[in-house]
Amino acid sequence: MIVPIYQVDAFAERIFDGNPAAVCPLESWLSERHMQFVAAENNLSETAFFVPEGDGFRLRWFTPEVEVDLCGHATLATAAVLWRELGYDEPEIRFHTMKAGTLTVTRDGDWIALDFPARPPAPVAAPAELARALGAEPTTVLAARDYVAVFESAEAVRALAPDMAALAALDRFAVIATAPGADCDFVSRFFAPAKGIPEDPVTGSAHCTLIPYWGERLGRTEMQARQLSRRGGRIRCTHRGDRVTIAGQAVLYMKGELFL
Numbered sequence: 550m551i552v553p554i555y556q557v558d559a560f561a562e563r564i565f566d567g568n569p570a571a572v573c574p575l576e577s578w579l580s581e582r583h584m585q586f587v588a589a590e591n592n593l594s595e596t597a598f599f600v601p602e603g604d605g606f607r608l609r610w611f612t613p614e615v616e617v618d619l620c621g622h623a624t625l626a627t628a629a630v631l632w633r634e635l636g637y638d639e640p641e642i643r644f645h646t647m648k649a650g651t652l653t654v655t656r657d658g659d660w661i662a663l664d665f666p667a668r669p670p671a672p673v674a675a676p677a678e679l680a681r682a683l684g685a686e687p688t689t690v691l692a693a694r695d696y697v698a699v700f701e702s703a704e705a706v707r708a709l710a711p712d713m714a715a716l717a718a719l720d721r722f723a724v725i726a727t728a729p730g731a732d733c734d735f736v737s738r739f740f741a742p743a744k745g746i747p748e749d750p751v752t753g754s755a756h757c758t759l760i761p762y763w764g765e766r767l768g769r770t771e772m773q774a775r776q777l778s779r780r781g782g783r784i785r786c787t788h789r790g791d792r793v794t795i796a797g798q799a800v801l802y803m804k805g806e807l808f809l
Contacts, residue, residue: 552579552807555634556593557626560751560782560797567782568751569802570626571596574635581616583809589613594746595623605643605651606631614745618648618694621753621795625661628654629799660785662796663753667788668693669761682715683726693758695739696721700728703736707777717743725755727762733783734772735763751782756795764788 554573561567571591575598579587588596588611597620599606608627610620624644631637642654653664675690679698685705687698696719700706706728716724723741730736737759739752749755756774763772763786772786787794 550809552587552809554805554807555626555630555801556803557629558800558802559622559625559629560753560776560784561780561800562783562798564800564802566780567797567800568622568749568780569593570620570623572623572627572630573598573807574630575600579809584609584611585616587611587807587809594749595620597623597627599627599644602645605645608644608646608652612741612745617744617754619646619665619754619757621663621665621756622751622797624652624654624663625753625797625799628656628661628663629801632656633801634804657796659798660796661799662785662794665753665757665793665795667761667791667793668757669765670697670758676719678715678719679724682712682719683724684710684712687726691762692721694721695723695725695741695755695758697725697727697758697762700726703728703731703777706736706738709738711740713740713742713747716740719743723755725752725758727759730773730775733775734767734769734786735759736775736777738777748778750778750780751776751784751797753784753795753797756784756786757793760786760788760793760795 558567670691689699691697727737739749774784785796
């Protein structure tokens with residue numbers, strides 16, 4: 550069986566920036582086992598698989614270790630492949646997902662905008678292991694799906710050198726470190742070593758939580774964000790109550806075929 554594959558740098562304005570995602574268009578589903586094998590072989594933070602369904606496409610995402618409930622950069626990458634490589638000409642793409650409902654994607658020039666659910670964080674009692682795992686004490690800790698560790702400055706977030714084994718032992722999906730930005734509204738880093746992603750370069754789903762937090766803190770609905778990984782990425786953010794808009798650019802790096 551031959552399956553097309555594309556690799557796209559998402560939330561990137563040029564190749565080698567942003568977050569690389571693999572995208573595999575399918576006519577019908579592979580077994581879950583085979584999709585997990587492909588994701589592990591790709592060894593990227595996410596591999597997206599999609600099939601046509603109804604008024605759009607059914608979309609699933611896999612890390613090298615597990616299937617996940619929501620992924621921003623691989624959704625952005627999938628939309629870029631549909632519009633730029635596969636000839637899809639509708640102005641809007643509807644992705645149907647198992648756990649995140651229907652996700653709508655639109656475009657404005659080179660920018661692709663994801664309509665995602667908001668996941669506002671709430672204050673929690675921080676486990677002592679969190680600060681030890683991060684190697685620094687946050688000023689505030691909140692949580693939604695992930696722990697959110699808030700620091701005073703972008704420099705403090707950039708300087709973090711976490712103990713990945715200790716982070717993997719925590720009781721949440723991942724840890725987001727965030728702070729006010731110097732050349733943007735806020736910055737972040739994202740660590741999910743238990744899910745096969747020690748540090749994710751740019752994380753769309755984390756902004757489902759960051760946008761409500763920073764929108765309320767700054768009193769803003771429109772914001773600019775940066776993720777401070779080694780590759781880095783820029784995100785346009787809009788807070789819309791129970792939904793958020795996460796927008797970025799995408800660049801095709803590679804296309805080929807899988808022989809399964």
